[in-house]
Amino acid sequence: MPNIMVGEVKPGSKILKDVITPLGGTLFTKGKVLLPRDLDILQAFLIQQVEIEGSEGEAKTSDPLKAASKPAPSKAGSIINESVLAKSNSPLHDEYDKMLALIKKSYFSVAAASLPIFELRSQLEILISHLKDYSILKFAPRTLNDQDYNYHNAVLSALTSYKIAQWCGYPQKDWMQAAFGGLLHDIGNVKVDASLLQKPASLNSAEIEEVRRHTTYGYQLLRNVTAINEGVRLAALQHHEKVDGSGYPLRLEGNQIHFYAKIVAVADIFHAMTLERAYRKAKSPYLVLEQLLTESFGKLDPVIVQTFIQKTTEFYNGTRIRLSDGRHAEIIFTDRNNPTRPMVQVEGKIVNLAQERELHIQEIIA
Known part of the structure; x- marks a missing residue:
């Protein structure tokens, strides 16, 4: 069938060949039934011709307008499903709240007693069993308050670090450990003056140095904890290092930084910026993704950042x-x-x- 000029295409027509944008992206896939708005999209992308089903040897749809009124098979269905699953009465939210309470209790007790690592692992495994329902850009905890910021950041960073480790193709044995890295990366904050962590005004140089010590405090607190590997401890120590050597506490570069720490750094920045704080409103997740992309040039691992952005935005047509x-x-x-x-x-x-x-x-x- 010859190509048809876009201006002549009618709603209800079925595409016989993938429509590719001038930059090489797939705009519509073969078999899609075009809706009226799809014709506007074709014109917006300056697509001049498309190959559609017609009368010459091709079977027309029996009722084109009826066909057009039905949802075209696409990834949008998974979006609706994710939206339903992300509602606050989901099992994911139930287990999230249990994890939040447990990490909060652990923060309070770790300075005086051993970390309840096996209890943490058990609850983390239960939470991760609901990971298919966790949409990074759409999930919101049931309740948020300023005092619980660190705990929310810990649990969200655990879930996101697990997904990033999966997406980046690391061995499965590293997925749970990367999640532990996210869960425990800021545990050193328990030894930092709480007033500094909540201070809305700019910190002076001495206060900045004290806050930065949470990385070494975290490593020290985790040093003798069993059931986690050295990478988890290094995630606590290194998650503020930068690949160009400008980070802290050791000004490490590139491959000197453990890959758990590189994963956790991305998760931590994303959730730190998208969670509401006492002194700062939450940022748009899309603007934070753009900021992460900027940071990937010399600061963050570019492969991890680009994979994270690609995957988090992958299934959002129809949102x-x-x-x-x-x-x-x-x-x-x-x-x-x-x-x-x-x-x-x-x-x-x-x-x-x-x-x-x-x-x-x-x-x-x-």
Whole structure:
């Protein structure tokens, strides 16, 4: 069947060949039934022709408009499923709350007693058994308060570190240990003056040095803990090191930094920036992803960062969002070259956030 000019294509037409963007991304896959808005997307990407099912030897759909009204088979179905599963009455939230209470109790007791590592491991394994329901950009704890920030950061960093270790192709034996690295990376904060951790004003040089000691305190607290490997201890010590040697406490470079610490660094920064603090509002997860991408040039491991961004934004076509100007919109296409700035439909129009740089996604609604 010859290609048809996009201006002549009707809603309900079925695509016979993948539609590729000028930058090489797949816009629509073979077999998709085009909806009216899909025609706008084709034009927005300057696609001139598509190959569609027609009368010459191809079977037409018996009722094109009826076919167009049905959801096209796509990854959007998994989005709806994730949205349902992420609601606050899910088993994931139940186990998250148990993990939160346990890590909070552990923080209070670790300075005076041994860490309940086997209890922590048991609850972490239960929590991770619900990992399929955990969407990094969409999950929100049931309750948040300023005093519990460190504990939320610990549990979220554990879940995210586990997923990053999976996504990056590390051996399965490292996944749980990377999660432990996320869970315990800031445990040294128990030996830091709490007023410094909550201080809204800028810290002076002496206070900064004291806060930075949480890395060495953490390593010391974990040094004799069984059931974790040395990588977990090094994650506590090294998660603020940078690949260019500008981090702390030891100014390590590149391969001198344990890969658990590199994984935890990404998870920690993401959750630190997207959680609400007493002195700072939570940032848009999409803006934080962009910041991580910037940090990957000389600061963070670029492979880990790029994998994290690619995977967290992978299945979000169909997701409803709120833009930075307050308008509600829907993600309709994510270009792999600009994963944090997809095309969205807002008030009946298609907006390409890669071009409209003054706008960004503020919040994922569902």
